[in-house]
Amino acid sequence: MGATPSRCLFLLFLFTCKLSPDVAAEIQESSDGSGAPQEAVQLTDVPAAVKFIAASEVAVIGFFQDLEIPAVSVFHGVVQKFHDVSFGISTDSEVQAHYNITENTISLFRLVDNEQLNLGTEDIESIDDSKLSRFIEINSLRFVTEYNPVTVIGLFNSMVQIHLLLMMNKASPEYEESMHRYQKAAKLFQGKVLFILVDSGVKENGKVISFFKLKKSELPALAIYRTLDEEWDTLTTAEVSIELVQNFCDGFLGGKRLVSRENHESEEKTHKVEL
Incomplete structure (x- = not known):
């Protein structure tokens, strides 16, 4: 069903609100995080992946069939920026099948609405630090x-x-x-x-x-x-x-x-x- 004209105007108003310097700094600070470096957890089977996702309000998993592609290094770099997000990596075929993954994919899972949002091969081929960070910032909904x-x-x-x-x-x-x-x-x-x-x-x-x-x-x-x-x-x-x-x-x-x-x-x- 399409959005009503009034709803479109409301969304346009919300989307085009400009960030003040203070608000922009606050968002950047929450993304940068602080403290000890964190690493992506290796998820080697389905039970481990299910438990990992259930334990976090927001979890990001890199489902990679090839760990040599550029997106993997980008993924590891972004892990350090979001200390309130859980990161995992899985190359296991059963884990990928469980989440309907058939290609190199980065997925964001959130408990608040049980959503799984995917960045597929086409997106990953051109992914960089800013694009992946933006994807996480926009979609990290919590309770x-x-x-x-x-x-x-x-x-x-x-x-x-x-x-x-x-x-x-x-x-x-x-x-x-x-x-x-x-x-x-x-x-x-x-x-x-x-x-x-x-x-x-x-x-x-x-x-x-x-x-x-x-x-x-x-x-x-x-x-x-x-x-x-x-x-x-x-x-x-x-x-x-x-x-x-x-x-x-x-x-x-x-x-x-x-x-x-x-x-x-x-x-x-x-x-x-x-x-």
């Missing part, structure tokens, strides 16, 4: 993914059409505990709802907040959104709890208070006339 103009591409490429946004300032004293509860709630909706954090302390995120007709003075707040038809709802809250998040998601999934952007705009015009 809670922080919104930025890079991750939003992966979010809207996911088959999961319902997104829940927690809009909150990461500098607030309540952030750590709220995030802990939010992450726990996210696991209850694996494969059904993508959980997103929007840091209201980032100036560029003000457009996302205003899209849902919210003001910074009303935050923290939750916004739930369905990409297919733009139905959405919001909930302001002083405290983020697992029960609150669960009830809000369950209500939306059950058809409670489904409101479209057009309806919100219509309501606003009505209120202005009444005033």
Whole structure:
């Protein structure tokens, strides 16, 4: 089914948001990582590969039939840049068959929506450090993914059409505990709802907040959104709890208070006339 014109405009708005120097630096820092060098794990059989993928929110595996191709050295180089991603390599034919691999392929696996995204031979022949890094940055969705103009591409490429946004300032004293509860709630909706954090302390995120007709003075707040038809709802809250998040998601999934952007705009015009 094709996207509606309004959804296309929304996606265009999200995709074309420019990174501020601070946001760009933060993304680069998260990619570069620090600490001891890590290496790709050798996956020699199917049980080892299954266990490896299940143990990581995001795992990247190089399925290579030939370890002498240039892509292998590129793969090893990128491993050092992403310390929050698990990397593996497998040349075993049974492992490759288990994941429907028939050629040199680099695959990204993510638990949040059980997706397997592949870079096949055609892509790998021209792969370099920046292309592979970009592929990982865009598609590394987690149980809670922080919104930025890079991750939003992966979010809207996911088959999961319902997104829940927690809009909150990461500098607030309540952030750590709220995030802990939010992450726990996210696991209850694996494969059904993508959980997103929007840091209201980032100036560029003000457009996302205003899209849902919210003001910074009303935050923290939750916004739930369905990409297919733009139905959405919001909930302001002083405290983020697992029960609150669960009830809000369950209500939306059950058809409670489904409101479209057009309806919100219509309501606003009505209120202005009444005033």
